[in-house]
Amino acid sequence: MILVDENTRVVVQGITGGQGSYHARASLEYGTKVVAGATPGKGGTLFDDKIPVFNRVEDAVKETGANASLIFVPAAFAADAILESADAGIPIIVCITEGLPALDELVVNRHLAEKGACLIGPNCPGITSPPGRCRLGIMPGYIHKPGNVGVVSRSGTLTYEAVNQLTELGIGQSTVVGIGGDPLPGSTFVDILKLFQADPDTNAVILIGEIGGTNEQAAAEYIKSKMTKPVVGFIAGATAPPGRRMGHAGAIVTGSASRADEKKKALAAAGVAVVESPAEIGITMQRALKAKGLI
DSSP states (O other): OOSOOTTOEEEEETTTSHHHHHHHHHHHHHTOEEEEEEOTTOTTOEETTTEEEESSHHHHHHHHOOOEEEEOOOHHHHHHHHHHHHHTTOSEEEEOOOOOOHHHHHHHHHHHHHHTOEEEOSSSOEEEETTTTEEEESOOGGGOOEEEEEEEESOHHHHHHHHHHHHHTTOOEEEEEEOOSSSSOSSOHHHHHHHHHHOTTOOEEEEEEESSSSHHHHHHHHHHHHOOSOEEEEEEOTTOOTTOOBSBTTOOOOSGGGSHHHHHHHHHHTTOEEOSSGGGHHHHHHHHHHHTTOO
16 A cells, blocks of 8 residues: 555544535545544634544644645635645645646645655545545545555546446455646656555556646656556547647646547557556456456
8 A cells, every 4th residue: 555554644624614524524434544623713623523623734733643634625725725734744645625726736846845745636536545544535435445456547537437347346456546637736647656666565557647748658658667567547538629628627638748649659658558448447457467467
């Protein structure tokens, strides 16, 4: 597993809001150690009569030993929330919020690099470590199964689709990471692939990309030169018209390299088993694992 485990202690920023409270409860039900909330002006209260809420993340870290943060705050305040976590010494930060301006993301990423903190997101579904170790985000916990396939994806819904296909085939996951679909994500494919390559609990990886940018080409270069584990890939957005945003802020074709066909070519040249339909992700991974004698 990577990034999070059963010892991860989570502070939820925005725990008193609608989404924050809902997913804090869902994470608790999954087995996540949610130890604190942080909402300015609500310090000194209890969430669900048991989880202390603090005005500042720094106070939550000092009082509860929180070592990961999960952010559910409006876009206008999300960048400050990320910076607050980093300044409080939180090493793993997951920001679910979408709609952050690219300039804010640039400032955040530079600051986090200086602090040595890892950001997943923004505009992402987060991280899940089955079985019931840690759900740091919004993924449906019940579809996950413990195992040895890592999943990294720019798409939230396709993350769930891939995981569900694996589970139905009896193939479990080591860690599932949704990096988000923004142009300047806190963590890239390469960042996560490096962790999966070094992880003894991960035998193979599913990579789900989409149109826009060149993140997938960078992943292909890393896979070709460094990865020894089989990788199955899918690129969403093959039929998207050039110049039109397709849901995610980063999913816009502005040049030949950002097209789906170019990304698929790069991944295939790196030895990735690229599928044409999301319906083929699970069965293709099953074949790859059998070919390697891993199942």
